[in-house]
Amino acid sequence: MNLSSGEIMHKLQLHGIEQSVYCKIVALVLQLKKLHYQHVETNIFASEEIRDKHSQLHPFKKIPVLTHGDFTLYEVAAITRYIDESFSGRELQPATAKQRAKMTQIISLMDSYAYQPVVWGIYVQCSVSPARGESPDSQIVKLALEEATVCLNVLAEFLAEQPYLTGNELTLADCHVHPMLECLLKCAEGQALLASYPNLKQWQKRMQQLPGGAD
Numbered sequence: 001m002n003l004s005s006g007e008i009m010h011k012l013q014l015h016g017i018e019q020s021v022y023c024k025i026v027a028l029v030l031q032l033k034k035l036h037y038q039h040v041e042t043n044i045f046a047s048e049e050i051r052d053k054h055s056q057l058h059p060f061k062k063i064p065v066l067t068h069g070d071f072t073l074y075e076v077a078a079i080t081r082y083i084d085e086s087f088s089g090r091e092l093q094p095a096t097a098k099q100r101a102k103m104t105q106i107i108s109l110m111d112s113y114a115y116q117p118v119v120w121g122i123y124v125q126c127s128v129s130p131a132r133g134e135s136p137d138s139q140i141v142k143l144a145l146e147e148a149t150v151c152l153n154v155l156a157e158f159l160a161e162q163p164y165l166t167g168n169e170l171t172l173a174d175c176h177v178h179p180m181l182e183c184l185l186k187c188a189e190g191q192a193l194l195a196s197y198p199n200l201k202q203w204q205k206r207m208q209q210l211p212g213g214a215d
């Protein structure tokens with residue numbers, strides 16, 4: 001922890017949409033650290049005006065953004081590390097360099113290879129679109145299922161001999177993965193995919209029991 005006690009007392013604000021997967025990752029970490037924060041609803045999908053105003057905090061107009069006093073931070077991997085390193089409570093980064101490298105690797109692979117197929121290719125196509133009366137695009141879903149399978153294979157391998165993704169302790173990697181995989185439970189296609197991974201399902205149950213882990 002390298003903040004002064006005065007700095008620690010500054011108000012934490014999470015700007016975004018509560019249902020957003022990336023906002024849920026930060027909210028989970030804040031709750032695991034037992035931190036009080038204010039959610040500032042910022043629906044960037046609602047209007048150009050909101051997006052333009054939000055660009056003062058995030059030049060790429062994405063959510064979430066964390067503000068802590070006059071400190072502003074975007075990019076979830078940076079935000080969760082800042083929270084873990086700035087505040088006492090449950091430590092969410094592993095002790096060894098190898099485990100920390102694995103944690104960073106998992107966070108990066110989820111952003112690079114899992115978010116798009118899992119959230120947009122499967123969840124949005126198979127759950128959100130039908131709820132709006134639209135049919136899923138079967139080509140998009142097929143490709144997304146193939147890409148998501150590679151990610152789930154990798155995650156299941158990490159969990160082969162340990163309860164959490166980087167070892168015996170929960171870390172920021174687990175927090176980054178959990179809200180994304182929860183999306184799969186919201187449609188039959190995602191549930192069918194997860195069904196082939198018993199150790200991932202067990203890990204999911206453990207994650208759901210954490211404060212802030214239930215969807």
Ligand SMILES: N[C@@H](CCC(=O)N[C@@H](CS)C(=O)NCC(=O)O)C(=O)O
Nearest residue numbers: 020021022061062063064075076077
């Ligand atoms: N790399 C960014 C990704 C954030 C992201 O993609 N957020 C989505 C919502 S879950 C978003 O803002 N989408 C709006 C858009 O793409 O215009 C991070 O780590 O914060």
